[in-house]
Amino acid sequence: MATYRYPRYPAAPRPADGARHPVVVVGGGMVGLTAALDLAHRGVEVVLLDEDDTVSSGSRAICMAKRSLEIFDRLGLGRRMLEKGVTWNQGEVLFRDRTVYRFDLLPEEGHHYPAFINLQQYYVEDYLVAACRATGRVDLRWQHRVGAIEPRADGPVLAVETPQGGYRLTADWLLACDGARSTVRAALGLDFLGQVFHDRFLIADVVMEAEFPPVRRFWFEPPFHAGGSVLLHRQPDHVWRIDFQLGWDADPDVEKDPDRVRARVAAMLGPDVRFEIEWISVYTFRCRRLERFRHGRILFLGDAAHQVSPFGARGGNAGVQDVDNLGWKLAAVLAGQAPEALLDSYDAERIPANDENILNSTRSTDFITPKSAAARAYRDAVLELAGRYDFARGLVNSGRLSRPALLAGSPLNMQDDAAWPGGLPPGAPAVDAPVREDGQEGWLLTRLSHARVGPGSDGPAPFRLLRFAPPDGVILPDVETVFVTPAAEPGALHDHAGLVARRYAAAPGDAILFRPDQHVAARWHRFDPAAVAAARDRALARARPHAPPARQPSDEKGQHAGTTSEL
Amino acid sequence: MRAGGGLNTWIGHPFVTDTPPVRSLPPVRAQPMSHLDTSARLADPDALFAALVDAHRGLSPDASRRLDARLVLLLANHIGDAGVIAEAIAAARAAGEDP
Ligand SMILES: Cc1cc2nc3c(=O)[nH]c(=O)nc-3n(C[C@H](O)[C@H](O)[C@H](O)COP(=O)(O)OP(=O)(O)OC[C@H]3O[C@@H](n4cnc5c(N)ncnc54)[C@H](O)[C@@H]3O)c2cc1C
Numbered sequence: 001m002a003t004y005r006y007p008r009y010p011a012a013p014r015p016a017d018g019a020r021h022p023v024v025v026v027g028g029g030m031v032g033l034t035a036a037l038d039l040a041h042r043g044v045e046v047v048l049l050d051e052d053d054t055v056s057s058g059s060r061a062i063c064m065a066k067r068s069l070e071i072f073d074r075l076g077l078g079r080r081m082l083e084k085g086v087t088w089n090q091g092e093v094l095f096r097d098r099t100v101y102r103f104d105l106l107p108e109e110g111h112h113y114p115a116f117i118n119l120q121q122y123y124v125e126d127y128l129v130a131a132c133r134a135t136g137r138v139d140l141r142w143q144h145r146v147g148a149i150e151p152r153a154d155g156p157v158l159a160v161e162t163p164q165g166g167y168r169l170t171a172d173w174l175l176a177c178d179g180a181r182s183t184v185r186a187a188l189g190l191d192f193l194g195q196v197f198h199d200r201f202l203i204a205d206v207v208m209e210a211e212f213p214p215v216r217r218f219w220f221e222p223p224f225h226a227g228g229s230v231l232l233h234r235q236p237d238h239v240w241r242i243d244f245q246l247g248w249d250a251d252p253d254v255e256k257d258p259d260r261v262r263a264r265v266a267a268m269l270g271p272d273v274r275f276e277i278e279w280i281s282v283y284t285f286r287c288r289r290l291e292r293f294r295h296g297r298i299l300f301l302g303d304a305a306h307q308v309s310p311f312g313a314r315g316g317n318a319g320v321q322d323v324d325n326l327g328w329k330l331a332a333v334l335a336g337q338a339p340e341a342l343l344d345s346y347d348a349e350r351i352p353a354n355d356e357n358i359l360n361s362t363r364s365t366d367f368i369t370p371k372s373a374a375a376r377a378y379r380d381a382v383l384e385l386a387g388r389y390d391f392a393r394g395l396v397n398s399g400r401l402s403r404p405a406l407l408a409g410s411p412l413n414m415q416d417d418a419a420w421p422g423g424l425p426p427g428a429p430a431v432d433a434p435v436r437e438d439g440q441e442g443w444l445l446t447r448l449s450h451a452r453v454g455p456g457s458d459g460p461a462p463f464r465l466l467r468f469a470p471p472d473g474v475i476l477p478d479v480e481t482v483f484v485t486p487a488a489e490p491g492a493l494h495d496h497a498g499l500v501a502r503r504y505a506a507a508p509g510d511a512i513l514f515r516p517d518q519h520v521a522a523r524w525h526r527f528d529p530a531a532v533a534a535a536r537d538r539a540l541a542r543a544r545p546h547a548p549p550a551r552q553p554s555d556e557k558g559q560h561a562g563t564t565s566e567l
Numbered sequence: 568m569r570a571g572g573g574l575n576t577w578i579g580h581p582f583v584t585d586t587p588p589v590r591s592l593p594p595v596r597a598q599p600m601s602h603l604d605t606s607a608r609l610a611d612p613d614a615l616f617a618a619l620v621d622a623h624r625g626l627s628p629d630a631s632r633r634l635d636a637r638l639v640l641l642l643a644n645h646i647g648d649a650g651v652i653a654e655a656i657a658a659a660r661a662a663g664e665d666p
Pocket of ligand 1 (some may be wrong): 060073147313391
């Protein structure tokens with residue numbers, strides 16, 4: 001690549017045979033590196049094995065979603081990514097030569113991070129490697145390839161190959177982050193089933209000086225690319241991603257010919273735009289997942305566990321959410337704060353979340369590549385109507401962009417015991433809002449993630465309680481309390497814009513408990529330390545599994561139950 | 568041409584809470600389920616039939632198919648009730664099968 005120099009990480013020496021480690025991560029892609037960093041931040045020592053010696057090669061993920069950025073912020077990388085990346089919130093859909101639809105993914109103020117940034121996957125991984133190193137807790141072993149695995153009840157034994165020969169090591173816990181062609185998955189003989197899509201797409205990353213706004217642009221059947229669709233994204237370093245739909249019959253080798261690609265790009269940009277080609281690839285895709293992500297002491301994350309089409313940017317972003325979900329749970333188990341059963345909730349929460357991604361991605365793909373004459377007629381009918389009628393715009397599907405999972409049915413949630421006029425039900429990820437603390441401008445999410453010195457607040461799996469009340473000196477043993485007040489008060493977050501109260505639909509006296517991954521565990525209109533302790537126990541799977549989270553029998557009006565199920 | 572809500576924004580999703588969720592408020596619950604009405608409701612059936620056929624005059628088979636699709640989409644949106652539309656789809660399919 002002309003704009004990026006690939007780092008070459010030195011091969012790690014071959015260690016002594018037979019060592020045992022609490023956590024081994026296989027795969028140093030964006031998901032494995034994020035997992036290692038998250039665990040290191042929680043005080044866990046991690047060994048990471050990667051067969052390669054550099055970051056993601058070529059052009060893959062670029063769209064990093066708001067939730068991923070918030071997670072990276074917690075890991076100390078959010079600002080850096082925001083500064084380097086191209087921020088975007090808006091999209092434009094064109095049909096033939098007309099705009100049919102524009103959308104704004106974040107049409108309001110008061111958020112630290114935008115709906116998306118575009119940042120090449122190699123930068124993301126590059127930053128993650130540096131951050132992993134800086135923790136001093138991640139043993140990065142480049143050019144260490146896992147060849148074989150022997151699952152055992154007390155942790156799998158891995159046979160690792162290095163340039164200096166092989167060795168064996170045992171992992172108490174193994175995180176399989178080794179991508180779509182996962183060796184770990186194959187070694188366990190697990191099915192990876194789903195749907196193959198019969199279409200091919202050409203990626204051309206070009207370098208040019210162009211003044212198009214940073215808007216995601218998607219064309220159906222533009223005049224410059226008859227019969228197909230085209231997607232345009234702006235990236236840092238004056239690089240632009242152009243994604244051409246080619247159809248199933250296209251010959252990938254012919255399509256990769258640079259002259260042919262140049263002609264396609266020139267037809268799109270017009271004769272006056274000078275550009276250079278940075279990267280060309282032709283890809284196909286599938287939507288599929290493992291039946292379960294946890295197999296005893298082996299847990300699958302990212303593309304090793306599930307795969308989607310790129311439309312919607314749900315691949316890498318889902319993997320980052322996998323990490324966010326699993327990291328604190330594993331840390332809590334390792335620290336003896338939670339039983340191993342907590343790890344089953346990784347399946348209970350992330351399987352529905354990834355099914356949602358697969359569903360969205362499949363529907364987008366079916367819209368972009370109609371599979372029958374009838375599907376095509378409906379697709380075109382929608383596009384023809386969308387230019388005129390508002391209702392049809394919602395039917396246009398050029399990719400439903402990654403949104404975080406709501407974990408609505410999670411066994412870790414404590415159901416509301418009273419009606420709420422909206423806000424965030426248990427399971428939902430925290431929403432940001434501007435706050436002021438000691439006169440300093442800040443963000444609620446930052447305050448809900450970075451550890452503060454306080455009794456019992458630190459540790460592998462910190463829970464936080466947001467209380468809409470002036471500080472009253474009540475200290476909880478295992479939960480850090482964060483007070484929020486509408487006026488400035490010492491020891492409280494000042495909700496100066498009123499957005500914390502509004503976004504959480506909170507009134508004075510309310511309290512909301514957040515898990516370490518910032519998802520809501522429970523909320524109350526009344527502060528009761530015993531209820532907080534019980535909700536924390538449930539979220540750590542300590543509560544005896546007596547009954548599924550209770551639905552409210554008395555809830556005839558269905559106010560909060562209705563809101564929950566619709567979210 | 569900006570979308571007011573729906574799947575391409577976070578409106579109705581916890582990210583975006585300042586704007587009232589378009590789809591999720593007020594909670595649609597406890598409404599009596601309506602069903603597809605298949606009783607004879609047309610005042611002038613011959614005129615309707617003629618209007619539908621006339622609309623296709625001069626169109627190629629593809630264009631004709633798209634016209635029908637546009638018509639279905641407009642009417643489906645007008646009905647606005649996914650349950651009724653599902654019943655109509657099932658009824659339409661069933662009526663085309665061998666008895
Ligand atoms: C064209 C395209 C566009 C995309 N756009 C987006 C986007 O905009 N946003 C988004 O979120 N996602 C996007 N994705 C998806 C995203 O790239 C993947 O979801 C992401 O790379 C998954 O990360 P991962 O770490 O799980 O796997 P990978 O990135 O594949 O990493 C796997 C790692 O495991 C290592 N490895 C493999 N086998 C072994 C072994 N046996 N031993 C040791 N190490 C091993 C590899 O060296 C590699 O480093 C896109 C994908 C494509 C193809």
